[in-house]
Amino acid sequence: MSSPKRLLVRDDAPESGLLSRDDSMQLIEKANKFSKADTVETQLTSSHTGNTRFAANQASTSGSVTNVQFAVQSSYGPKHAVVVTNDLSDESIQRAVAQSELLAKLAPDDPEAMPPLGPQTYVPVSAYFESTAKLTPADRAKAAATALNPARAAGDLQAAGFIVTSENTTALGNNKGLFAYHRNTSANYQLTVRTGDGTGSGWAAADHPDWNQLDFKAVSERAIEKAKLSRTPVAIEPGRYTVILEPQAVGDLVQLVGNYSDARSADEGRSPFMKTGGGTKVGDKIVDERVTLLADPQDTQLLSQPFDGDGLPLTRQVMIENGVLKQLFYSRFWAKKQGKTATGQPQSIKLVGTESSVDDLIKSTPRGVLVTRLWYLREVDPRTILYTGLTRDGTFLVEDGKVTKAIRNFRFNDSPLFMLNNLDMIGRAVRLAGTEQGGDIVMPAIKVHDFNFTSLSEAV
């Protein structure tokens, strides 16, 4: 190692690794004290994570990790630079501050640099649960047994799953009075069960900050049932189908809309929300009038961080209301330039649901395809949010209001915007456990027509 000194210095963070509000405030104050720059801003995170992994009906790798991240940005007017370390000793903090000052002085001017935020007011979110924080590896192993025992007993099922729990803290502060702190726990279970003959595969999952809210047995049973039902799928022709997307599949596609919601890109003419000839689609009806898409840290299903990476407070933000694009998101710089208010960058996303169950959606369908989840979504055309990807782990034909057979997986080429225009029905919104991007996501099942399946996949 090239910093042997580091190895001899013991920093004064608590042994557990998790930083309290006071710990965080004191450490940020140290950076403020060491700073000689116009502005010093710090983001400090800490985490303790435990995971249990199993596959082929047995434990594979599992572990426990404690880490922190201390990121300090120094600014001299329009010049700034960031230095990040995971060493919280006084010496290391002083070195990080000095190094960020050195780099900032050498950096060219950033004409978009914004003055630091002063003190802000946040509505706290209670997302920290002792039930999750106190977990042991044995608790996780016991939860894994809800899948392993029935899979082994069945003889022709193979279970592969992942249980991960964590405690996390995030703090932001600067030398102009800003201080924000949030802590949360998270518990996540994902399970894939495959049939021994390799022709069937089922998936189910659950996620919540509170370990006690996870019904491991129910998840395990659902994945096993899907695996059995999906055995020996038949091929049907690709094409445009009425499709019932379970919440997980909806999440993977609808979450993408958030990635394109930046006002600046639309103003610059490189966004699906720009208008030919100039201007944006804010105020236009862009999808079916039953669609409302929002972010809200306080929502009991979301429980997300109540501030963004700049320290701007986050409350309820509605992006699409009754099908109309209500707002795009303004960074502090772009808001200032355009004479708008900075919105803060949402940290969660929810598509508002109804009381209908997935079964209700199936019952109302004369002929369609039921999709459990999607896989490997990649942008094909940023102009329309056109994505490609595949169905996975439980794709079924629905006929006369009933699931009649397992069918082969499809590749699709479609856009969440097209899909939400072709809406037939919306189901109940649930918290999701495994979208490709992750995060605090709540989505309902939906039924849409003319969903575009472009080819078949032999993959199970």
Next chain:
Amino acid sequence: MTDRRDFLKKSAQMAAALAAANALTATEGTATAFASYAPPKSPPAAGMDPVTKDLLMEGLNAAKSGGATYADVRVGRQRQNFVFTREHQIQNVVDTDSIGCGVRVLVDGTWGFAATRIMTKPAVAAAAKEAVAVAKANRMTRGNPIELVPTPVIHDATWQSAFTTDPWSVSVEDKADLLLKANAEAMKAANVKYIFSGLFFVKEERAFASSEGSMTNQVLVRSWPLMQITAVAPDFSDFQNRGNVVPPMGRGWEYVQECDLVGNAGKWGEEASQKLKAKPVEVGRYDLVLHPSHLWLTIHESIGHPTELDRALGYEANYAGTSFVAPPEKMLGKLKYGPEFMNIQGDRSQVGALSTMGYDDEGVKPDDFLIIKDGILNDYQTTREQAAWLSWWYKQEKRETRSHGCSYAQGWDNVQFQRMPNVSLLPGEKEQSFEDIVAATDKGIAIIGDGSFSIDQQRYNAQFGGQTFWEIKGGKLGGMLKDVAYQMRTPDFWNSMDMIGGKKSYQLGGSFFDGKGQPGQINAVSHGAVPARFRQINVINTGRKA
């Protein structure tokens, strides 16, 4: 270690852009041809310092006294440096540093792992004890006990990757200046309005010791120059991107200079501009001539991933997926992956490649091995745990049962597991170039650079875009096309390959962001490729109106 850094908002955008781009690729003309690249002489790596050695020993002792039958301890330091710009201005400068210790143990045939950032003997011993506790807790879910194939003990070895100029020795002014000059060149092209560019450097120090007596100390540097150029139609009816301009490499600042971003940016800007006027492709079947800057990613997805042995046996079923190249007993020596002239090598030895290392993360010195030999499946990527699963095959082939040295952890805080080595399409015997293959093609499409990519969880059905697409007519490159993507079924695709380039046309492409595992880990990997032709591939048009 690169994710979840919200504070660095600009770098977060950067990370998103990187994730979306997945990897940047070579274009012809950059100095990345493997064949013409003379290995630089690296300074020797420093031996291990006594403090680190003490920590490694403390971890091993604590693990053994806790009941571990095998243990390995890794002390790692990873530094990253980013400089990001847009158009005429800097966006951010970021320097990161992460150091810590990870302990992996085998207790009663079950794995356990724990990691700490506190670099003291008591903290490392506590991590070792925690790893033992994790293994013991998991004993109840164990199936067959885990066993490791033997590997020679490596005594106190050092290794350093091929770099001549450490990127940390170059000033931030020089880095920013290079990017801003390149941006200015690209912006000379008509309708080019936006540029995103960046330099991304990684430096890792990896110290390893195992309870079997192996000890290694390695230093490696990786460099990735990035550019994305956006042309916007004057009436806002369209926009087009040209990105993924040069590949990341396991080299230093000298590589960035060889890429000549300033000299090439004008051409890339023109290409972005030209894409606005390109002809939409007509759907149908075409002969495709794929440049190495494109083909590396198709190799990665459709050969690299399905020949990971853990994936083939269901160990990644819950996330990355399984493989169509399974079960091994029905595939090895039998599966005709492609034509007879198709040879695919796995290695961690190509100079400047991203996965190249002296020793893997369980102390194995990797070997070069043929995954596909004369078109037939010949081997899988393995670790010490996995190699034993194929001993029947190695015996039959009169080969040694050994790990190919594919164990890798993203950092000190991740458990090591099987990750992709460099997986490359070896050159054909006939010395022919991309241009020669185009000249031999009557009607088709040539694709340069990697774009959109998606493949199913068993690696059968894939869809790939690209950066620039060119009509081939009568052996000549014609006009530019747009909205091109091809869909393929892996074995059909590779068996349709009928021409490949020779040694001089071999180039490395690669990615910093090969993802696998739960919790997710990234792996940096290169893929060497020659240009190749594929017959009658299904091409779709991806253009649509909002």
